[in-house]
Amino acid sequence: MKILVLNCGSSSIKYQLVDMDNNAEVMAKGLLERIGLAMGEFTHKYHGEKHYEQLPIPDHTAGIKIVLKALTDTKMGVIGDLKEIGAVGNRVAHGGELFADSCVITDQVIAQIKSLTDLAPLHTPGNLAGIYAMREVLPDVPQVAVFDTAFHSTMPAKSYLYGLPYEYYKKYGIRRYGFHGTSHKFVGEKAAKMIGRDWNDLKIISCHLGSGASICAIDHGKSFDTTMGMTPLEGLLMGSRPGDVDPGVIEFLIKKEIVENGKDWKDITKILNKQSGLIGISGDKQDMRDIRAGRDAGDERCTYAFDMFALRVKRYIGGYMAEMGGCDLLLFTGGIGENAWFMRHPILEGLECLGVKVDMELNDRIMGEDCIISTPDSKIATVVVTTDEEYVIASDTYRLVRQ
Numbered sequence: 001m002k003i004l005v006l007n008c009g010s011s012s013i014k015y016q017l018v019d020m021d022n023n024a025e026v027m028a029k030g031l032l033e034r035i036g037l038a039m040g041e042f043t044h045k046y047h048g049e050k051h052y053e054q055l056p057i058p059d060h061t062a063g064i065k066i067v068l069k070a071l072t073d074t075k076m077g078v079i080g081d082l083k084e085i086g087a088v089g090n091r092v093a094h095g096g097e098l099f100a101d102s103c104v105i106t107d108q109v110i111a112q113i114k115s116l117t118d119l120a121p122l123h124t125p126g127n128l129a130g131i132y133a134m135r136e137v138l139p140d141v142p143q144v145a146v147f148d149t150a151f152h153s154t155m156p157a158k159s160y161l162y163g164l165p166y167e168y169y170k171k172y173g174i175r176r177y178g179f180h181g182t183s184h185k186f187v188g189e190k191a192a193k194m195i196g197r198d199w200n201d202l203k204i205i206s207c208h209l210g211s212g213a214s215i216c217a218i219d220h221g222k223s224f225d226t227t228m229g230m231t232p233l234e235g236l237l238m239g240s241r242p243g244d245v246d247p248g249v250i251e252f253l254i255k256k257e258i259v260e261n262g263k264d265w266k267d268i269t270k271i272l273n274k275q276s277g278l279i280g281i282s283g284d285k286q287d288m289r290d291i292r293a294g295r296d297a298g299d300e301r302c303t304y305a306f307d308m309f310a311l312r313v314k315r316y317i318g319g320y321m322a323e324m325g326g327c328d329l330l331l332f333t334g335g336i337g338e339n340a341w342f343m344r345h346p347i348l349e350g351l352e353c354l355g356v357k358v359d360m361e362l363n364d365r366i367m368g369e370d371c372i373i374s375t376p377d378s379k380i381a382t383v384v385v386t387t388d389e390e391y392v393i394a395s396d397t398y399r400l401v402r403q
Contacts, residue, residue, distance in 0.1 A: 001086035001401075002027070002079065003394040004067075008090070008130030010122065011035045013063045017071060017078060017085070018394040026390075027078040028071060032063045044070045051076050060129035064137050088134050088143045089397030091182075091389070093123035095147030096173060102150065102396040105131060105143040113145065119173065119230065122273065144397040151181030154222040162229075176234070178226035180208045182392040183333065184216040191331040191385045194372060202328040205320050207313060208387065209343070210334035211239030211286060215313065217320035225323055227316055233272055236312045237305075239286035242276035243312060281305040288340045310346040317347070321354055327380050330356060333387040339367045348382070355379030 001021060007014040016029040030044040040057030043050065051070070057063050071077055071085075079085070090105070096116040103109055110131065117124045134143055152160075160176040161169060168174045184206045191206075192199035204218040213236040217225040227235025227243075237243045250268070257263045257271075279286040282305045285294060291309075294302030321327045336343055341364045348358045357378035366373060366384050374382035 001398060002084050003397050004071075004085050004088045004134075005390045005393045005397075006088060006090050006130045006134070007390075007393075008060060008126045010126040011037070012126070013060065013067065013130060015067050016390045016394070018390065020394060020398045024391055024394060028076075029390075030067065030070070032057055032066060035060060035063050042066055042070075044076055046070075046076050046078050049076065059133075060126075061133040061136055064130070064133040068137060082138060085138065085141055087397050087401040088138070088141055089393040090127065090131055090134075090143060090145050091148070091393055092127045092145045093148050093179070094120035094177065095145075095149045095153075096177065097153070099145070099147045099150055100153035102144055102146040102400060104400050105145050109145060119177070142401045144393075144400050146182060146393045146396050148179045148181050149177045151185045152178030152216075152223040152226055155225060159225040174230060176226070176229040178214070178216070178223065179228045179232050180212070180214045180216070180226075181223070182389045183208050183387045184214075184218065184223065184226070186389065186392045187331055187333045187385045187387050188216075188218045188221075190370075191329055191383045194370060194383055194385065195329065195381045197329075203324045203326055204329045204331065205317055205327050207317070207330070207332045207337055207347075208334040209236075209313065209332065209337035209340075212241070213238050213313075213334065213336070215316045215320065217324055219324050225320060236316070237281075237309045238277040240274050240277045240279050242272060242280065278305045278309065281308065288336050288343055292340075292342055306343075307346075310343060313347045314351070317351070318354060327355075330374075330380055330382045332382075332384050338369075338384055338386055341366055344373075344384070356382055358382055 003018045003020055005016040005018060011034060013032040017027045019025045019027055028046040032040060032042050034040040035057045036059060039054050041054055043052050068082055071079055072082060092113060094116050096119055098112050113124065113128060131143060162174060164174060188204050188206050189199050192202055200221040206216045206218055208214050212232060214226055214228045216223055233241050235243050253268055257267060278291055282291055282294060282302045285291050285302065291302050291305050295306045332344055344363055345360060348356060357375045358373050359375050363373045370386055371384050372381065373384060
């Protein structure tokens with residue numbers, strides 16, 4: 001069965017066509033950007049080739065039609081007929097407390113996802129737009145929703161509740177939900193196999209480090225705690241998001257920016273989502289390679305950003321060890337976790353006191369490949385492991401549509 005995997009944002013569509021009957025081969029993949037603007041961008045990769053063009057993409061339905069046309073094109077296509085697409089797997093950011101697992105999309109499921117829009121206002125409309133577009137273009141093809149939050153549904157109340165009046169949890173669902181669930185679940189199982197263990201027997205700390213970053217404490221195969229909260233703003237320092245911030249700072253910003261300077265709440269949202277984190281500290285950089293280069297050139301603000309990122313990760317690793325009463329396996333994944341050995345290095349330095357011993361020479365050579373980097377006598381196995389969220393979405397879709 002060939003599965004079309006979609007990850008739709010407010011103005012973008014990422015896609016992959018995966019052949020589950022041929023070792024989950026990625027037949028083609030691509031990206032549509034700047035949807036709804038005067039001119040969009042379309043990148044399509046197939047058979048080792050790459051096609052790029054600029055063209056108007058007025059909405060998600062138009063974008064989906066562009067994707068399907070490319071997949072069946074005589075030159076850059078990889079299938080002869082759209083009937084070869086057996087199902088569509090959609091990444092959905094927020095499942096709230098309604099979805100503890102992936103599910104086949106029905107009218108009721110769509111209504112439930114829509115009811116959660118307030119919890120993820122920047123992501124849910126794009127997710128739904130992709131679902132609607134596929135229904136319009138290929139109405140008979142089954143669709144599945146795979147939720148970023150589902151894996152974290154096992155967190156206990158002591159992990160997910162905020163120290164706010166309990167009534168706000170009951171009235172508005174204000175609690176911690178966590179994200180990157182598909183990645184944490186995939187790499188947790190994969191890393192355990194790398195060291196010859198079953199993840200259901202282990203206490204794992206999973207560090208998904210990228211432009212968006214989160215850490216998850218996995219206790220015997222279940223999410224026990226995670227750094228992201230009700231939204232993906234909480235936790236670690238990220239590319240353009242601040243991570244943990246004293247709520248009083250937000251109150252102060254509202255007073256200064258809205259009350260005194262005439263801005264509105266959308267400006268505060270933009271500050272928190274687009275102008276904070278690494279780019280906010282450094283001034284103009286959010287790629288960790290650029291941050292490192294700036295630090296090495298003596299840029300003070302890049303040095304702050306680099307050191308803050310490493311310190312936050314280290315803080316949560318130690319904290320989660322304490323929460324779970326130990327750790328058997330520490331893993332690094334995501335764009336930074338897999339490739340930025342120069343960031344793993346300061347994170348891991350000094351963790352010997354907690355039982356983490358790493359072959360730093362080996363660590364400093366590993367980029368984008370699976371590898372055990374801890375020493376044989378380390379109490380805690382430490383690994384670099386590549387993630388594949390699209391594969392998880394395809395696998396869940398394949399499983400559900402065959403039931």
